[in-house]
Amino acid sequence: MTQKRLVILRTMWLDGPNIWTYRSCIEALVDIQELEQFPSNLLPGFYERLTALLPGLVDHRCGIGEPGGFLLRVREGTYAAHMLEHIVIELHTQAGLEVGFGKARMTSKEGVYKMVFRTPDPVVGMACLEAGVRLLHAAIEGAEYDLQAELKVIKHHCDMHGLGPSTQHILDAAYERRIPIVRLNDGNLVQLGHGNKQQRIWTAETSKTSAIAEGIAADKDLCKELLAQCGVPVPEGEMAKSPEHAWEIAQDIGVPVVVKPVDGNWGRGVSLELTKEEDVKTAWPLADKESYTGVIVEKFIRGTEHRVLVVNYQVAAVSRGELVHVVGDGKSTLQELCNQQINTDPRRGESEIFPLRPVNVEKNPAVFLEVQRQGYTASSVIGDGVKVLIERNSNASEDVTDLIHPEIARLCCMAARVVGLDVAGIDLVCEHIDQSPKGQSLAVVEVNAGPGLLMHIKPAKGQARNVGKPIIESLFPGDANGRIPTISYSGGLEIEGFGPELTEILEDQGHKVGLACDQGLLMNGRTINKAPSANWQSGRNCLINKNLDTLVMQVKASTILSEGLPYDRASLAVITSLGAMDGLDEWDILTKEQHFNVMRTVVDLVLGSGHAVVNADEVSLLPLKDLCDGKVIWISSTADNPIVAEHVKNGGMAVVYQGESIHFMGSRAEAEQRSPIPLKQPPVSLTKTLALAAAGWAMDVPHHLLRADLRQRY
Incomplete structure (x- = not known):
């Protein structure tokens, strides 16, 4: 061997x-x-x-x-x-x-x-x-x-x-809409879209999630007070300063009660349906341990727990909770029964990809208190057929979205609107989710910012819900995709200075441009870095800048080979030649064919609604026409280039040099009445000048302004 x-x-x-x-x-x-x-x-x-x-x-x-x-x-x-x-x-x-x-x-x-x-x-x-x-x-x-x-x-x-399941689900919905995705940290902070069109999410919180609304949701007492003032039914209760105070409150409002942290989540530190002084006093430190701001004692509402997900003040999904029990066999301890009957559930696991956590009686204080109230410990052997309640506030697991009564849905949407959350998890307790609120026990017990989505994405029972879709639709309504004009350009010495000159033309039209090129990194007219910046990091820096509405980036073979490109698709790609092959042997690029396969990337990325400006005088570039999803604009130093002539004959666009003037050709040029632009003198680089004219045309620069810009330069 x-x-x-x-x-x-x-x-x-x-x-x-x-x-x-x-x-x-x-x-x-x-x-x-x-x-x-x-x-x-x-x-x-x-x-x-x-x-x-x-x-x-x-x-x-x-x-x-x-x-x-x-x-x-x-x-x-x-x-x-x-x-x-x-x-x-x-x-x-x-x-x-x-x-x-x-x-x-x-x-x-x-x-x-x-x-x-x-x-x-x-x-x-x-x-x-x-x-x-x-x-x-x-x-x-x-x-x-x-x-x-x-x-x-x-x-x-x-x-x-890795990304959490809620974040990934939202990103999957964004990808379906072809909205650009930029991960901003090692966690779940993600940018959707580019420049001034961007939105951000952090799990299920979004750019539209108000800090004030999040603060209100975190303060359970304040949240409940505001809801009550607006007519949303909530359980009676108040803050408890100590275990003794908690029992006093319980006696005032009447047992059974709930003891929970004011700013808790995921049900941690919550004890339900408490009737005895000993249990209330024991529950207080469990809640206090999970809270930064205090403990609240509330009237226990009879019914079933539901999680109602409200997005943009519309109900997106509803899950119903379940009480978790084990049944004794006369031989196994309580913890062994939990391992056999609960922890084998594939929904349970330690990481965040699982909607439910494994049950450890000794390590989960709320579970420990619940079984202790029934007279058991983790090591108790449970009699044959005896049913023991383990968790009262287990995560919702059954989808009941299609059952919610319109009036209950209206109450939940009102709760989200009162708090001000664009994405809210409403914890609702009611006896019948499919019946009118009148005549039944019902209350909104919590409103949560940044709610988990996994219970809706992967319910144990019922239909999975694509809740990422309405979140994306609320951030990018209609046909919005978060894209800003993204322009790449490539070539050799003949296109040197193209980026700065095109940037000036675009800025004259009011664009706020980020430019990443060999001449440096510029953002909205300010020089950020004078060092060569035709690289991934500089391009990305422009795309995450909320003050910019356009990116112009010089793309080199070395960047494609060693880093990849910072944008996913381009509005416009300009390529005048393959450029030099110096140094490309580091990546084993040794032939012109290999070089072409690298540089074709800039045209491969053009959107279907975009354009590629390609030099028809460079024979090596001619195959790019068939690789472009958008429209090709040929440029040529002569008006009789056969490639250009055939292209224009078939309805295509072209920009050529003839009689010391730049001519725009094709049916679109005729429709827009784009007359020739005479130049004062022959340009140093005719190819660059033609590329500028074609790029301005593709970017819808008004003809008289493009004419003024070019004549000012040449």
Whole structure:
């Protein structure tokens, strides 16, 4: 059996569109060394060991496009880099992440491959890559491999660096609308859209979530007072300064009562249906421990708990809660029964991807108090058939959105409006969610800012609700997509200075432009950095700036290859040549064909509603026409360029130089009456001048203003 191993020479986090994919990924340079002589079919027992470790590989389609395709390749013989690609993808899948994209390609050096895979986060991706290398070596060598231990580490990184389920659900809805997504930190703060069109979310809080409203929701006593003043039914109660005071309040308002933290959430520190002095006094410190501002004692409302999600003052989803019990068997302790009958529920887990938490009687004070009131402890053996109540305030788990009575829905929307929350989780207790509020026990017991969405996304019973969609619709009504004009330009010396000149033209029209180019980083006329700034970070800095409404960015092959691009799609791409290949050998770009495949990225990203300005005098650029989703505007130094003539004949747009004037051609030019612009003198770079004219046209600069700008320069 061979002991041959591969080595990872280099990894790069490509945070945005790149030569491989539109989305973020990791590219690894992999040297498979002597394994180049040992494809999978020459490794005895490898297939069996690999499939035993990762049986999920059977679903990988690979070349044939059907499940089993990859394993067929393994049987027939494939190389280590290709196998590593699929192992890493499967490790993502086993960790609960759907990525589904990877490639492995040979480089010019024997045994060295570029291997790329999509991943939502660089830390998570590197953990999968490193674990994948160890798994591959173990399968080759027949060594021990603890897959579950590796997955535990990967899942830990997912918990620490990945997005929460509520945030991800909202982002999925944004992606469906093709709204740009920019993650702003390692947590759940995410920007949707760019520049002055952006909105932000932090889990289920949004840019429209008022700090005052959030503060009101957090202060349960104040919130209840405001609701009551506006006619929303709430339970009677008041603040309790001590356990003794809590019992005094309970006697005043009448038992049973609820004792809970004023600013709590997720049901922590909440004790329900308390009738005895001892229980009320015991519950007070449990609530106080979970609160910064105090404890409240309220009248207990009989009925079933419901969580009503209100978005933009409309009910988006309703979940009904459930009491959690165990039934004794005469042999097992209470904790053992909890482990057998409750903690086996797939909805329960420690991380935030689970809507419910495991029950530990000793460690959960509210559960401990509940069972203690019934005369039990965690070690009590429960008699056969005896039913023990474990949790009264378990998270809502059954979808009942279609059952809510219109009057109850109106009350919940009113509660959200009184507090002022655009996204609110209304905790409602009532006897019948499908009947009028009149004649039944009913009250709004809490209004929550930033409510969890998982109970609606993955209910235990009933229909899953796409609650991310109404949140996105409230942030981006109608056809709004949060995009600002994003302009990229590429080329060689012939286009030097294009970015600053186009920026001046756009600023003359009132645009607030961010410019990232070799001449520096400028935002709205201010120089932020004089150093060359044609890079990912500078472009991203412009996109997150709320004061800007346009991005102009110089795009180089080196940026595409080493960083990816900071924007997902472009309104306008200008490319006048492929540019120089100096230094591209670092990324194994050695031929003009490879160079073209890098630079085509700028045209690949043009929106269907956008334009690509392409130099028709550069033969190497002609294939770009068929790669553009938007409209192509050819530019040429001569009016008789056959490519231009054919394009215009078919209704296309073009800008050419003829008789010392710039001419606009095509049916659109005729409709807009775009007359020729005579130049005072031949420009130093005719190509750049034509590109400026075409870019101004694409950006709808009025013809007389574009004429004035160009004549002022030339």
